[in-house]
Amino acid sequence: MKTAVYPGSFDPITNGHLDIIIRSAKIFDEVIVAVLVNPDKKGLFDIEERVELIKKVTNGIHNVKVESFSGLLVDFMKTKDANIIIKGIRTVSDFEYEFQMSIMNKKLDPTIETVAMMTNPKYSFVSSSSVKQVAIFGGCIKGLVPENIENNIILRVNEQKR
Ligand code: PNS
Numbered sequence: 001m002k003t004a005v006y007p008g009s010f011d012p013i014t015n016g017h018l019d020i021i022i023r024s025a026k027i028f029d030e031v032i033v034a035v036l037v038n039p040d041k042k043g044l045f046d047i048e049e050r051v052e053l054i055k056k057v058t059n060g061i062h063n064v065k066v067e068s069f070s071g072l073l074v075d076f077m078k079t080k081d082a083n084i085i086i087k088g089i090r091t092v093s094d095f096e097y098e099f100q101m102s103i104m105n106k107k108l109d110p111t112i113e114t115v116a117m118m119t120n121p122k123y124s125f126v127s128s129s130s131v132k133q134v135a136i137f138g139g140c141i142k143g144l145v146p147e148n149i150e151n152n153i154i155l156r157v158n159e160q161k162r
Helices: 015-027 047-058 073-080 092-108 128-136 147-161
Strands: 003-008 030-036 064-069 084-089 113-118
Touching: 003 015, 003 073, 015 030, 015 047, 015 084, 015 113, 030 047, 030 073, 047 064, 047 147, 073 092, 084 092, 092 113, 128 147
Parallel strands: 003 030, 003 084, 030 064, 084 113
Antiparallel strands: none
């Protein structure tokens, strides 16, 4: 069984992320979306909430699982018996960053392979941080994030303004 891991912060998950998950789930037997626990960085959503939001938007894709991890990605992957990392690439700067990270991960564990998937051009400008910024200043996030979590984002942004 080929298990692939799609790691990230997902604060929040965007349509770009979801597109990568859907396409990966067609290629691999199982895709584990792995949400990084970063205690130093307070996000819009806490880890449990991010996991729940991703579960909500991937509900119905039978071979997608959502989990959180802390520490090194390669260590988490060992516990899952997985050696494929999926990354989405939007820009040349994404490529440079991911290229370095893939070499570091390979140094840490030579059995690891990173598979880079090119973004759907519809979402090449979408990032979690830009979605947050647009939402904070009252802009429209329709089409940038899955429809069924739009309100969760708007509500949370408004809560944090108070
Ligand atoms: O969505 P992001 O924030 O770009 O995702 C970054 C992530 C989670 C993929 C990356 O920070 C990561 O893998 N962190 C775990 C720590 C690790 O394994 N570092 C070694 C590779 S440099």
